[in-house]
Amino acid sequence: MTVYRKISLLMLAVFLLVYLLGALFYTQQARHDVQRELEGAAGLAGSLVSPTTLPESVVGTLRHLTPVDDTGGSRGGEVPAWFSALIAGESSPPVVNGWQVNPKDEVEEIWEGFLLISGAYAIGMGLCFLALFFIVRRGMRTLTSLSEAMGAVSTGQLTSRLPRQGEQELDELVCRFNSMAVALESEQQTVSRLLNELLQLQDREREHIARVLHDDLGQYLTGIRAQARSLLYDPDLSDRQKQQARDLAEHCETIQKHFRHLLQELHPLVMEQLGLGSAIRHLTEQWQQLSGLECRLAMDERLPDFTGEQQTHLYRFLQEALNNVSRHANASCATLAVARNDNELSVEVRDDGVGNDQLPGNAGLGVRSMCERARCLGGEVRFLSRLGEGTRIRLAVPLTPGTGGVA
Structure with a gap:
């Protein structure tokens, strides 16, 4: 359950409890007021003459008093029966000197007041929930951003930062995350x-x-x-x-x-003597002799003008990738593809081995050194491996347009 739902349910329970207690106090006071009105109306009826001797204009203006033989519609008919019984009781109205003491007028006023108070309470409760929604939404937006940033950090994106917040507590949390x-x-x-x-x-x-x-x-x-x-x-x-x-x-x-x-x-002395391309070919030939596996090489002749250090990083990267195939892949064939365009050098090492669903999560020192060599080249390496489907290692090294060097 979300935080907003928990807070909303708690506030709803509090509002309902306050409403029920208020309704209880209101009805108790209303019953007391009705009882006093009935006593006052009964005393007035005792001091009046029979309603048959009074003009109708006078009879109609008296509150809570109606002639016994009045069969006309009584006011307050819109009041629910349960509310009327709760306030005035279910006993028949008393008759005094030909007058029927009827509290329906008073009950109707109480009912209207009850509806007005309930409506105002409902509007206030709705406004409180609306304010709560916006406040929690703002806070949750910050927490969501924090969660996403922490997820980015867990994947190695350590440049993630969060903006400052207006709320002191959230701002302290954001500052601590940014510092971390x-x-x-x-x-x-x-x-x-x-x-x-x-x-x-x-x-x-x-x-x-x-x-x-x-x-x-x-x-x-x-x-x-x-x-x-x-x-x-x-x-x-x-x-x-x-x-x-x-x-x-x-x-x-x-x-x-x-x-x-x-x-x-x-x-690889051959790299110093004949260049990177010849060193890669010699590496694949030597790997085939030592491992007994086939290695299919597809290499672009237009290799970038790497420095000696960069050539060493790329050579060691390929060497480690092929060694992993012979040691762990249980493969029968490997494919090494090196292609270049104007903006990127693309390298892929693929095998038909058993694969590994946990790569590179359970990577050893060899895979970690490959990742670091890719970083030294300014490139990005991806490991694509599934159990039973072999493994693909893709290295993309951005190049400076026109020069052929590493960007």
Whole structure:
């Protein structure tokens, strides 16, 4: 039940109680007044002569007294019988000296007064309910706005603010909400900045480790493999020793193969050498080899002129999306589409896996890093997933018209 209905029912009960108590007091006083009028009319009838000896003009002007043999219509016929019985009683009017003491005139006046008071009370009650309606409506409008703003905040829209209110209590509530929203927005900006710095630091550390491994460990593995291959042509070695050298060379080749995959995971050197498009193609090819799943790539050749940091964010975004497919989707195929128009770069990663109705509500660190990388690109990411229907991840990055850079 709404607040307005509760207050209205409570006010209605109070109004009815006051009305009933007022009606009770009114009828009690009216009965007392009628009784006094009847006593006064009976005393007057005792002092008068028989109505048959008086002119009709005099008889008609007497209040509460009518001749016993008067069969004409009596005044006050519009008064309900129950009200007349309540005020004057149900006993027959007394007869004194040929006069019938009849209180109908007085009852009619009381009934008219009762209707007037009841009408005025009803009008006052209606005005009170009307005023209550507008007051509650104004207050509920503010509460509704507050509820909508809180819902927006719960979805991450921390820029929601409410205007000041004329009522002190509502204004204090609005001010507290605005202060809370400002604090949350500030904390979100701080967290986003720290997370962005953490991602940049992570990418730099990966790049550093990849270069160290490539320049040092990679060279050592290449040297060991070359030496093992050279032993195969040494005439002083036995067949067993040559087989051991051959096995050592094969092991080095296997290590180098996994080593290259590790370097690509840590830092895509191909992106520095050949650009973002080639890095994305290499990523899909490598993902197919490691996961054993098919990846259909549809990529626009006109990719934006991203900075190195932006390219890294987009590459890591796609890398995490494909890794999630191989780890969690239980899919047989994935599709990666990259399209560009004048105002936007659109990226979609789709799979035919099991789907997840709770995505991104129960998202892990990988999905959160994807959201942060999308924010660093100035874009918006959407996760569309339903149980049994696979998952779609859509990234939209706005571009500056004419320049091809991120807006």
